[in-house]
Amino acid sequence: MKCWKQVSVFATLSLFAGAAEAQPFIPPAGYIGTTDAPAIAPSPEADAPPLSAIERGALSGRFPISPTYKRATRAHINVIGAYVIQEPKGAHLADIWGRGFMPVFSFGDGRCFTLNADYVGGRLSNAHLARIGCDMKRTPNFPDPAPPSDLSLKRIGTSWGYNAWLDSKSGNTLITPPFQNSFEPLFTAKMPVTAIMAMNSIDSMSGNVTLVGRIDGRLTVVALEVTY
Numbered sequence: 001m002k003c004w005k006q007v008s009v010f011a012t013l014s015l016f017a018g019a020a021e022a023q024p025f026i027p028p029a030g031y032i033g034t035t036d037a038p039a040i041a042p043s044p045e046a047d048a049p050p051l052s053a054i055e056r057g058a059l060s061g062r063f064p065i066s067p068t069y070k071r072a073t074r075a076h077i078n079v080i081g082a083y084v085i086q087e088p089k090g091a092h093l094a095d096i097w098g099r100g101f102m103p104v105f106s107f108g109d110g111r112c113f114t115l116n117a118d119y120v121g122g123r124l125s126n127a128h129l130a131r132i133g134c135d136m137k138r139t140p141n142f143p144d145p146a147p148p149s150d151l152s153l154k155r156i157g158t159s160w161g162y163n164a165w166l167d168s169k170s171g172n173t174l175i176t177p178p179f180q181n182s183f184e185p186l187f188t189a190k191m192p193v194t195a196i197m198a199m200n201s202i203d204s205m206s207g208n209v210t211l212v213g214r215i216d217g218r219l220t221v222v223a224l225e226v227t228y
Helices: 056-062
Strands: 007-009 051-053 076-085 093-098 103-107 112-120 123-131 153-159 162-167 173-176 187-189 193-200 206-215 218-227
Touching (some): 051 123, 056 076, 162 206
Antiparallel strands (some): 051 076, 162 173, 193 206, 206 218
């Protein structure tokens, strides 16, 4: 994989498999470089919901690899960025979607905001919310995943072959890796997830997975580097 000094990650890129137009590929992990940039940058939008960063280490224990995963000894999960979004009063959150592995938030008042960030040295920086057209959403074309034997698991979403399954009994979410013929969790997210966005490497068994859900009742975004 090439060495990249700095890559700006934009959720507005259309990176779903099968997209008709050619798109630049943003590798998911292992960029070379360092940065002293802040975790949060000012939003260009005066009406953007307030965004605050969570220390990455504070969440590291929330994403354990499944001990039954067949490649558990080589798999790893690394938090590259985590944020809390303060939901605007009087505008309910209507939808969460993504183009690439960064989320777009659609509010009931007709506004949509994408989370943008720079990806340097294995972490996100300069994160901010920017306006995006609400008509930019596309439906990804992925095959249905292998179903679990536990019927209490509810599929939350699919992105680039990764699948999120909510365990209603524990409130945790199971994430399964792409290209699986049977149900086999890769890791557990110790949080109820409401949306998943992902982007996979073209030359390694790795990718970026972003989960949106709630931690301590707050709307939370966690971006992960995943090796499976």
